[in-house]
Amino acid sequence: GDSVTQMEGPVTLSEEAFLTINCTYTATGYPSLFWYVQYPGEGLQLLLKATKADDKGSNKGFEATYRKETTSFHLEKGSVQVSDSAVYFCALDNYGQNFVFGPGTRLSVLP
Amino acid sequence: EPEVTQTPSHQVTQMGQEVILRCVPISNHLYFYWYRQILGQKVEFLVSFYNNEISEKSEIFDDQFSVERPDGSNFTLKIRSTKLEDSAMYFCASSAQGTQETQYFGPGTRLLVL
Numbered sequence: 405g406d407s408v409t410q411m412e413g414p415v416t417l418s419e420e421a422f423l424t425i426n427c428t429y430t431a432t433g434y435p436s437l438f439w440y441v442q443y444p445g446e447g448l449q450l451l452l453k454a455t456k457a458d459d460k461g462s463n464k465g466f467e468a469t470y471r472k473e474t475t476s477f478h479l480e481k482g483s484v485q486v487s488d489s490a491v492y493f494c495a496l497d498n499y500g501q502n503f504v505f506g507p508g509t510r511l512s513v514l515p
Numbered sequence: 516e517p518e519v520t521q522t523p524s525h526q527v528t529q530m531g532q533e534v535i536l537r538c539v540p541i542s543n544h545l546y547f548y549w550y551r552q553i554l555g556q557k558v559e560f561l562v563s564f565y566n567n568e569i570s571e572k573s574e575i576f577d578d579q580f581s582v583e584r585p586d587g588s589n590f591t592l593k594i595r596s597t598k599l600e601d602s603a604m605y606f607c608a609s610s611a612q613g614t615q616e617t618q619y620f621g622p623g624t625r626l627l628v629l
Contacts, residue, residue, distance in 0.1 A: 447620050493557070497618075502571055505550075
């Protein structure tokens with residue numbers, strides 16, 4: 405079945421560092437890809453999405469590009485802030501199926 | 516901006532008791548979902564619901580679970596006889612058009628079974 409793999413955390417960075425969280429997926433067809441963020445004590449919030457190959461999703465300085473050739477959707481941000489500390493979930497939604505989430509990557513940003 | 520709401524935010528119950536978790540999806544959405552997240556683990560799909568019936572469910576969604584849309588606004592998840600391993604955060608989500616549309620999540624209900 406469909407699956408999502410993310411780099412294991414926790415990831416600890418200093419403020420203003422560059423962030424990459426790797427995400428790869430296995431799916432038949434052409435799924436939509438998502439990044440969700442979960443801040444401490446809160447629910448899941450959509451961060452960005454891409455619905456077809458080569459699409460780039462972006463929001464709040466975060467970006468991810470849908471790479472079908474490498475089945476990847478890596479999350480990047482050029483300069484992280486303390487307020488970005490959260491758990492980040494990569495997810496896919498394949499036509500006719502339902503969301504499959506990755507295990508989540510905890511990010512801690514130190515001042 | 517419209518949002519999905521869930522009540523209660525926290526619930527503590529005794530093993531074997533029934534619980535009902537409530538959700539109010541975004542008003543013009545047609546597809547509804549429940550997920551759960553056991554502490555420290557990944558988010559797992561439970562069930563999807565459309566047109567007043569279950570459209571898909573996972574292996575986790577056994578006979579102890581049921582969902583209902585009792586009126587035009589609420590969407591409920593009932594656990595008939597809770598087990599210790601049902602302790603988790605339960606998220607409701609809704610989407611406008613179903614598959615490949617963005618699902619909007621509620622803040623979750625943290626269920627603790629003692």
